[in-house]
Amino acid sequence: xxxxxxxxxxxxxxxxxxxxxxxxxxxxxxxxxxxxxxxxxxxxxxxxxxxxxxxxxxxxxxxxxxxxxxxxxxxxxxxxxxxxxxxxxxxxxxxxxxxxxxxxxxxxxxxxxxxxxxxxxxxxxxxxxxxxxxxxxxxxxxxxxxxxxxxxxxxxxxxxxxxxxxxxxxxxxxxxxxxxxxxxxxxxxxxxxxxxxxxxxxxxxxxxxxxxxxxxxxxxxxxxxxxxxxxxxxxxxxxxxxxxxxxxxxxxxxxxxxxxxxxxxxxxxxxxxxxxxxxxxxxxxxxxxxxxxxxxxxxxxxxxxxxxxxxxxxxxxxxxxxxxxxxxxxxxxxxxxxxxxxxxxxxxxxxxxxxxxxxxxxxxxxxxxxxxxxxxxxxxxxxxxxxxxxxxxxxxxxxxxxxxxxxxxxxxxxxxxxxxxxxxxxxxxxxxxxxxxxxxxxxxxxxxxxxxxxxxxxxxxxxxxxxxxxxxxxxxxxxxxxxxxxxxxxxxxxxxxxxxxxxxxxxxxxxxxxxxxxxxxxxxxxxxxxxxxxxxxxxxxxxxxxxxxxxxxxxxxxxxxxxxxxxxxxxxxxxxxxxxxxxxxxxxxxxxxxxxxxxxxxxxxxxxxxxxxxxxxxxxxxxxxxxxxxxxxxxxxxxxxxxxxxxxxxxxxxxxxxxxxxxxxxxxxxxxxxxxxxxxxxxxxxxxxxxxxxxxxxxxxxxxxxxxxxxxxxxxxxxxxxxxxxxxxxxxxxxxxxxxxxxxxxxxxxxxxxxxxxxxxxxxxxxxxxxxxxxxxxxxxxxxxxxxxxxxxxxxxxxxxxxxxxxxxxxxxxxxxxxxxxxxxx
Numbered sequence: 001x002x003x004x005x006x007x008x009x010x011x012x013x014x015x016x017x018x019x020x021x022x023x024x025x026x027x028x029x030x031x032x033x034x035x036x037x038x039x040x041x042x043x044x045x046x047x048x049x050x051x052x053x054x055x056x057x058x059x060x061x062x063x064x065x066x067x068x069x070x071x072x073x074x075x076x077x078x079x080x081x082x083x084x085x086x087x088x089x090x091x092x093x094x095x096x097x098x099x100x101x102x103x104x105x106x107x108x109x110x111x112x113x114x115x116x117x118x119x120x121x122x123x124x125x126x127x128x129x130x131x132x133x134x135x136x137x138x139x140x141x142x143x144x145x146x147x148x149x150x151x152x153x154x155x156x157x158x159x160x161x162x163x164x165x166x167x168x169x170x171x172x173x174x175x176x177x178x179x180x181x182x183x184x185x186x187x188x189x190x191x192x193x194x195x196x197x198x199x200x201x202x203x204x205x206x207x208x209x210x211x212x213x214x215x216x217x218x219x220x221x222x223x224x225x226x227x228x229x230x231x232x233x234x235x236x237x238x239x240x241x242x243x244x245x246x247x248x249x250x251x252x253x254x255x256x257x258x259x260x261x262x263x264x265x266x267x268x269x270x271x272x273x274x275x276x277x278x279x280x281x282x283x284x285x286x287x288x289x290x291x292x293x294x295x296x297x298x299x300x301x302x303x304x305x306x307x308x309x310x311x312x313x314x315x316x317x318x319x320x321x322x323x324x325x326x327x328x329x330x331x332x333x334x335x336x337x338x339x340x341x342x343x344x345x346x347x348x349x350x351x352x353x354x355x356x357x358x359x360x361x362x363x364x365x366x367x368x369x370x371x372x373x374x375x376x377x378x379x380x381x382x383x384x385x386x387x388x389x390x391x392x393x394x395x396x397x398x399x400x401x402x403x404x405x406x407x408x409x410x411x412x413x414x415x416x417x418x419x420x421x422x423x424x425x426x427x428x429x430x431x432x433x434x435x436x437x438x439x440x441x442x443x444x445x446x447x448x449x450x451x452x453x454x455x456x457x458x459x460x461x462x463x464x465x466x467x468x469x470x471x472x473x474x475x476x477x478x479x480x481x482x483x484x485x486x487x488x489x490x491x492x493x494x495x496x497x498x499x500x501x502x503x504x505x506x507x508x509x510x511x512x513x514x515x516x517x518x519x520x521x522x523x524x525x526x527x528x529x530x531x532x533x534x535x536x537x538x539x540x541x542x543x544x545x546x547x548x549x550x551x552x553x554x555x556x557x558x559x560x561x562x563x564x565x566x567x568x569x570x571x572x573x574x575x576x577x578x579x580x581x582x583x584x585x586x587x588x589x590x591x592x593x594x595x596x597x598x599x600x601x602x603x604x605x606x607x608x609x610x611x612x613x614x615x616x617x618x619x620x621x622x623x624x625x626x627x628x629x630x631x632x633x634x635x636x637x638x639x640x641x642x643x644x645x646x647x648x649x650x651x652x653x654x655x656x657x658x659x660x661x662x663x664x665x666x667x668x669x670x671x672x673x674x675x676x677x678x679x680x681x682x683x684x685x686x687x688x689x690x691x692x693x694x695x696x697x698x699x700x701x702x703x704x705x706x707x708x709x710x711x712x713x714x715x716x717x718x719x720x721x722x723x724x725x726x727x728x729x730x731x732x733x734x735x736x737x738x739x740x741x742x743x744x745x746x747x748x749x750x751x752x753x754x755x756x757x758x759x760x761x762x763x764x765x766x767x768x769x770x771x772x773x774x775x776x777x778x779x780x781x782x783x784x785x786x787x788x789x790x791x792x793x794x795x796x797x798x799x800x801x802x803x804x805x806x807x808x809x810x811x812x813x814x815x816x817x818x819x820x821x822x823x824x825x826x
Contacts, residue, residue, distance in 0.1 A: 003241045004204060005135050013133075014044050014055045014430065015069060017100075019087030024106040030223040033086045033179035036141065036185040041085065047244030049080065049205075057413070062117050062300050063372075071334050072125065074131040075316060080241065081133035083124075087183060090115060091170065092368060096654055096810055097121060097141075098147040110787050112133070114681055121148045122123075123338050123371060129157040130312050135241045137205055138163040141184045143172045146231045149508055153808050154495040156493060160693045162205045172223035172654045184230065187215055192244045201246035201800035208243060218593040228241070291661025296331040296563050299556060300372050301338070304380035305487045306454040307541060308339040309516060310581040311378050311584025314569060317577055323568045341453040341486075342371040342384065343625060345377075349388035357548055361684075372399070373560055374546050378405065380455040380510075382542040384616035392608045401545040401563075404586035405568055406578035408510040409538040409612055410439075411530035412457050413604070415503055418444065419796055426612050429525045430463035430508075430533035437506060444499070446477055449491045449509040450484040451628045456539060458618060460508035462624035463536035471631035477666035478508070484819075492517050496525040510539050515582025527695040528813040537616035540586060542567055572596040587615065635739040635820035636732055638725055641690060641709065642746040643678040644716035650779040651711055655810075657745045657779055658709045663810050664743070665698045673732070674711060674821075676705060678745075679721045680712055693732075716750050719759050721729050721795070741820040742774045743813070749788030754789045764796045773799035775816045780806045 013713035018033040037057050044050045046469065056073060056092055060066035073081060088101040096120040107119035125148075137163065140148055142824045146169035146654045152158060166184040181189060188208070197205040209232035220228035235241075273612035291692075303311040315335040317326055324332050348356055348366040356373055367373070377399070379385065385399060412433050414421060420440045421433075428436075437444050448464075449457040461474075468474035488509035495502040503526050509517070511530055545562050568574050575596035581603075585597040600608045637660055653659055670672055675693030682688065690708050691701055725742045732740070754760055767774065774797040776783075777792040784791050786802035794801035800816060802809050 003238065004242060005080075006242045007080035007135065008242070008245075008584040010134070011077065012050050012054050012080040012082075013077035014041075014050050014082040014084070015058060015073040015254070016040055016044075016056065016084045017060065017087075018068070018085070018768045019059065019101070019103050021103065022413075023104050025088050025101055027175075029178065030087060030175050032175045032180065032182045033672065035179075035181040036086045039181055039189050040185065043189055043664060044082075047192060048246070048728065049242060049244060052204055053706055059539040060102045062102050063119055066100075066102055066119060066335050067298050068334055070127055071319070071336070074127055074133075077131050077133035077319060079134055081128065081131050081136045082138070082139070082243070083128060084139045084141075086141040086182060088142070089144045089147075090118065091144045091147050096147050096150055096169065098142075098144050098151070100124065100140075100142065101190065101610060105290045106652055109207050109508060110506045115482045116222065120368075120371075122151045122154075123336075125151050125155060125161070126338060129155065129161060130207075130316060134160065134703045135235065135239065136161045137241055137243065140164070141166040141182055141188075143167070146171065146288045149233055152233045154811070156490065158233075158528050160235050160239075160240055162235045163234075165232070166228065166256055167222060168231055169227075169228045169278070170468050170653060171226070173228065174223065180181055183220055183228075184212070184216065187212055188342050195246075202242055204240040204242055207740070209234070211594075218223065247372040263368065266556075268369075272314050276642075296334045297557055298336060299332045299375045299558070299561055299565065300336050301347065301376045301378065302371060302374035303337065303378040304342055304345075305339045306449075306456045306489070306510060307380050307470070307539070307746070309489075310336040310512070310583070311541075312583065314574055314577040315565075315682050315744075317573065318565055318568050321568065321573065323457065323564065323573075335565065337374075338371045338772065342380070342455045342458070343452045344370055345379075346384050347385045349397060350391035352781075353391075353548075353627045355534070366793070373548055374549075374557060376565070377544040377546050378392070379544065380539045380541060381459065381537075381616055381621065383539045383616045383618045383621050384455065385542060385544055390618065396549045396820070398547050399544050400547070401566060401751065403566060404588070405541040405569055405574070405793055406583035407538055407540050407545055408456075408512040409530075409532055409581050409609055410456060410463070410603075411511045411532055412446070412506055413509055413514070413528035414506045416527040417503060417708060418506075422531070427534055428531075429535045430460070431467040433533055434464075434506075434549075441504070441505050441582075445480065445505040446508070447480055447491060447495070447505055448484070449488045450486050450603065452626065453486045454488065455621070456510045457484075457508070458621060458628070459537055461628050461777065462620055463533055464614070465509075465624060465627050466535055467666060469699060472626040475628075475631040480716075488513055491518050492525060499526075502526040503732050511584075511605055512539075512582035514605050515580075530606065532606070532612060534611045537613045538621070540615050565753070567655060588682055601615075608730055612727045629669075634673065635668070635741065636729065637668065637672070637674040637743060637817060637820055638693065638722050638729060639674065639676040639691075639740045640679045640687070640718075640746075641676055642716050642744075643680045643709070643711050644750065645711055646713045647712040647747050647779075648750040651692060656780075657704055657747075660698045660777065660810055660813065661743075662705055663746055664813045664817045665701060667814055668696075668698065668821035670695060670697060672821045674701075676701075676709075677721065677725070679716045679718065679746075680714050681717055681720075682712070682714055687726055716746075717753050718744065718746060719753050719763060722774065723766065726766055726772055727770045730770065739773045739820045741795075741816065742772055742778060743778070743817065744774060745777045748780045748783045748790065751783070754793075760789055764792060767793055767796035771798070773797045774783045775799045775813065776801045777809065777813055778803040 011582055016037055018037040020029045020030050020033040041055050041057050045052050046056055058069040085100055090099050098116050099118040101118045145167050148165055152163050168481045191208055195201055195203055196211050212230045217229045222228050269283050315337050332620035418441050421437050434446055448460050451458040451461045464474040485494050495505055530626045541565050577600050579597055582602055676691035678690040679687045679689040691704050731738050776794050781804045784803040802812050
């Protein structure tokens with residue numbers, strides 16, 4: 001039996017969000033959701049885990065209402081945080097991410113890819129995991145709920161997050177007649193009230209999930225129709241969570257206390273009960289006479305992924321501080337913190353502020369790909385402001401109030417076992433530090449995160465390129481199988497999964513991760529010591545106020561709220577947050593008292609870093625990004641699209657084979673060459689050209705695929721197709737060593753043709769000799785298991801095997817294609 005977390009006696013919060021009717025989205029009437037909210041709040045109240053004052057029911061008009069309620073719940077939970085949503089869930093046509101739609105949600109310009117009045121699950125989950133709660137449970141009752149698994153899989157903070165989704169990905173479900181709860185929630189209520197047969201009077205997350213899946217799969221169908229299969233993702237720690245019980249508390253060492261005696265956070269939980277009224281939100285700021293508070297203004301804060309944890313921590317501390325309270329104790333402002341890939345953010349500010357402010361139909365949509373227009377931007381590198389402001393076209397956003405906040409040098413973090421290279425830790429160029437490490441320890445590796453995603457990795461790359469003969473030579477120093485880790489912390493956590501690799505790998509990371517680089521599921525990591533190259537600029541975090549054209553509503557109040565946060569950040573309290581997370585003072589000390597930055601260096605770092613490079617320039621950053629993108633020159637990708645008759649039920653929509661293929665084109669640029677074969681036996685040939693091999697604009701390529709891709713009632717021969725593909729790619733080799741890749745998308749129905757008559761052995765021999773990696777993408781489950789033909793071919797060729805068991809199948813393929821392509825702007 002898994003360990004059971006019993007939240008009783010702690011400060012818990014349950015946020016129940018439901019949208020019973022919509023202004024524009026069809027169907028508008030979801031009356032069953034009202035029954036969901038009323039009955040679930042009552043069941044939780046009687047379930048002895050949540051006190052009445054800890055349960056919030058929210059029927060949000062729009063995203064601002066939803067965000068306020070979410071932030072209040074997140075900040076005040078210490079034990080269990082339960083988040084429930086019932087309403088419309090939607091998935092953009094060009095992606096698989098779930099968006100939860102509020103009452104005023106609508107589709108912009110008739111495109112199913114653009115939503116307003118909606119919130120992406122990545123942003124919501126990012127907010128939930130910022131809570132101090134010991135365990136977080138998510139329950140989603142909406143169409144496409146299973147698409148939320150993709151975001152859960154991608155996050156590192158899964159140890160304490162358990163996620164229950166009403167239906168499998170990319171499936172529509174009905175809400176029932178409206179006279180009782182929705183089908184999923186009705187069964188959820190039944191189990192919470194009555195328990196699970198044979199398991200006593202309490203209900204934990206694991207048993208609840210299993211019982212729901214078994215019952216719904218047997219008795220209900222989705223709109224396709226196919227069996228209705230709720231999905232669950234238990235916390236990776238293995239801990240079960242008690243959700244309801246008829247039993248008294250079992251922990252005698254922790255006596256049950258009334259909710260009003262559970263400490264400050266519990267008092268906040270009781271005091272911050274949110275009741276949505278016609279006139280706004282009523283907050284009870286204390287246990288005395290109630291005071292009606294106006295809804296706090298919500299600020300949107302965009303930052304770099306490498307520093308998001310600390311920036312979110314600072315925002316949370318500010319929101320709870322006296323500096324953010326009126327004399328009546330009401331909160332002046334809330335702050336929603338989110339991050340996005342640094343290169344995408346800079347490009348959006350420089351080139352696409354018009355599309356950011358008013359999305360249109362098409363591939364460019366910063367609101368979808370980055371998030372809402374920010375009020376505040378905190379880039380990890382001040383030079384990003386210069387880069388973002390250098391666009392030649394019209395700018396709909398302006399930047400002001402630039403303020404340095406903190407700094408963090410980029411270091412080469414060397415495993416402690418490599419003692420011979422640790423005596424000289426500063427005053428050397430990065431290339432010399434790497435060369436010295438490898439000369440003494442030939443088995444040593446050096447790794448760096450994704451320069452497209454986080455600026456710390458791009459700064460490290462600028463040092464690698466500074467003395468190398470070419471970008472290609474520099475990249476060989478940090479090359480390793482698979483896609484690069486998105487952030488430096490992800491890189492450290494990935495390494496921790498294999499001790500022997502962790503112990504021999506040095507990493508290029510910002511120094512503050514010696515303090516904050518935790519939370520890895522794998523537990524302990526190799527101890528490392530920081531070496532400080534003198535030719536690599538470091539992070540210099542900067543506060544930037546962003547204002548938008550024609551955004552006059554609440555302008556003065558918004559300016560005042562942003563200014564209040566800025567003053568707090570540069571004062572001793574803000575400096576204390578950054579200092580506590582291992583950051584150093586900004587150049588010149590910033591606005592805080594010098595004593596606010598007095599700190600004992602973290603283990604493995606130095607108080608005196610020696611000489612360091614000055615701040616990066618915009619030209620340095622742009623040059624490094626161009627070099628990284630072109631390090632291996634334009635790439636070549638040949639897509640093999642199984643177009644045989646068996647693919648008919650795996651063909652349509654974003655999760656169909658052509659949809660998956662089109663989404664992977666995002667990593668290819670105008671200088672890359674690629675083509676698509678339709679794989680089916682016809683007229684003695686194993687394939688026909690669907691998209692001619694050459695340079696394409698992605699929009700044109702997608703249009704051609706849409707027009708020409710179709711299944712035919714014939715079989716496919718993957719053996720002949722793969723042999724022909726290797727021969728074709730060999731003919732494209734001009735000796736330039738540019739990266740090449742074959743992608744084969746299939747349903748695996750013709751797998752026997754790979755193994756008949758000794759074919760597989762010959763195919764594996766060809767895979768090893770041709771040296772063109774193959775990524776096999778199967779829309780069926782289990783076809784990439786060890787020993788299966790797909791997996792053997794992928795491994796022999798140096799590629800990867802991806803099947804429908806993976807919730808991140810599409811992003812994983814995108815990563816592989818992006819590593820081959822140059823990713824030039826189109």
